[in-house]
Amino acid sequence: MFRVGIDSAVRAAAGTPxxxxxxxxxxxxxxAFFGQATLHVTDQFDVTLGGRxxxxxKRARQTGATMDALPIIAAPFDVTNRxxxxxxxxxxxAxxxxxxxxNVYASYSTGFKSGGFQYVPFNAASANTLFDPEDIKTYEVGLKSEWLDRKLRLNAAGFYYDYRNLQVSRIIDTPSGPQTLISNAATSTVKGIEVELLMRVARDVELSATYGYLDATYDKYVFNLGQNLVFDGTALVRAPKNTLNLGGEWRIPVADDTLTLRADYALLSTFYHEPGEGDPIFGSGIPLTRKDGYGLLDLRATYQMGAFRINAYGTNVTNKKYRRTVNALGNTIIGFAGQPAIYGVKLGYSF
Incomplete structure (x- = not known):
């Protein structure tokens, strides 16, 4: 329910909102029905087969009505879709x-995300605009290994995702005002690699690093719900090319207790909150949806005393300022700030 107008508070107080x-x-x-089975072809070679x-x-009844002289909902509607x-x-x-x-492995699978209806439409046309199911074919090869008497873990994977009708949610300007609309990108591909390294450098000290590279693009995506924008060849939203996660943990014996100190740092490269890679041809506000890379540092200290546990933590301890979501509505930008530095203490007991 929306209360609008510069005098809406006055009218509400007067009883005529x-x-x-x-x-x-x-x-x-x-x-859903699903299952899988593993065939041990030899002592070294396994094949797993599964399916779902x-x-x-689905059924949706979506309605709209107004009691306002300058309405968001221009005309009443009552639409049912199945x-x-x-x-x-x-x-x-395998x-x-x-x-x-x-060991090494190779896998192939497909996935499915159901289609559906628009979320809170403001007119009959939007209510009757259904989006199609999203389908994906995934290919992956990888290595899982431990070395140096299991003091070193090295895992690596390369993957290729082939999307059909990828569901993309956008907030756009319409004659009825800003509205969320879900449409389908006809084809999209995601290619990448991920490498994970975990090393026990001392009995009670572990260091870890994970690096990911991502090449994610809309191969064919025409947003024609009133705008006719062609996003072919542009990057998927919220898909940084490079990510790096570093971690360290030190477990310190204290008499019969244990103090664990941990630090985690997550670094992202540049990405985009809206399709179009910040190009103003897609809208005057689109350049502001580009997000330069940033890093977040989290710290944690846990003191374990038998069944009792005291945990002190800090997230984003450098108080990095960033936006977790940005929507461009013409030349208007709506941004949602990420969490600032947060500190706290938790007490726990294990039964």
Missing amino acids: AFDTAASAYKIESY YSKDK AEYSSFDPRIV TYKFTLDV
């Missing part, structure tokens, strides 16, 4: 073990 009311009632029935069948039945979506998604994984501590 103006309302725009948008309501959605959903009914969803979901069914999913079916969704839809059914189903998919069978197989999975196959694993070869060189030793007990070293």
Whole structure:
């Protein structure tokens, strides 16, 4: 329910408020059958086969009404839609073990995300704009290994994701005002690698590092819900090319107790909150949806006394200022700040 107008507070106090009311009632029935089995072809070679069948039945009644002279909802509407979506998604994984501590694998699977209805539409046209199911084919090869008497862990993976009808949520300007609309990017691909390293440098000291590289693009994405924007070849939203996570943990014996000190640092490279890679041809506010890379540092100290535990923590301890979400509405920008530095203490008891 929306109360609008520069005099809305005065009118509400006088008992004559103006309302725009948008309501959605959903009914969803979901069914799924799944299973998998592993075949030990040899002592070193395994093949895992699996599958899942999913079916969704959905119904939505979406209505809008207004009591306002300058309404968000220009005309009353009452729309009911029904839809059914189903998919069978197989999975196959082949694993070869060189030793007990070293193996390689390759996998193929498909995935399915049901289609549906717009969230709180402001007009009948939006209520009747359904989005299609999202489908994905995934290919992955990787290495899992431990070395130096299991003091060193090295895992690596390369992957390729092939999306069809990737669901993309945007907030856009409409004649009825800002509105969330979900549309489909016809084809999108995500390629990348991830490397994880964990090393026990001393009996009670561990260091870790994880690096990820991502190449994620909309291969074909035309947003034609009133804007006719072509995002072909641009980066997916919130998909930084480079990510780096560093961690360290030191466990210190204190008599019969244990003090654990931990630090984690997460670094992201540049990414975008809206499609279009910050290019103003997609809207005057789009350049401001670019987010330069930043890092967040978290610290934690845990004192374990038998069943009792005291945990002191700090998140974003450098008080890095960043925006976790940005929406561009023409030349208007709506941003949501990320959490500032937060410190706290937790007490726990294990039964």
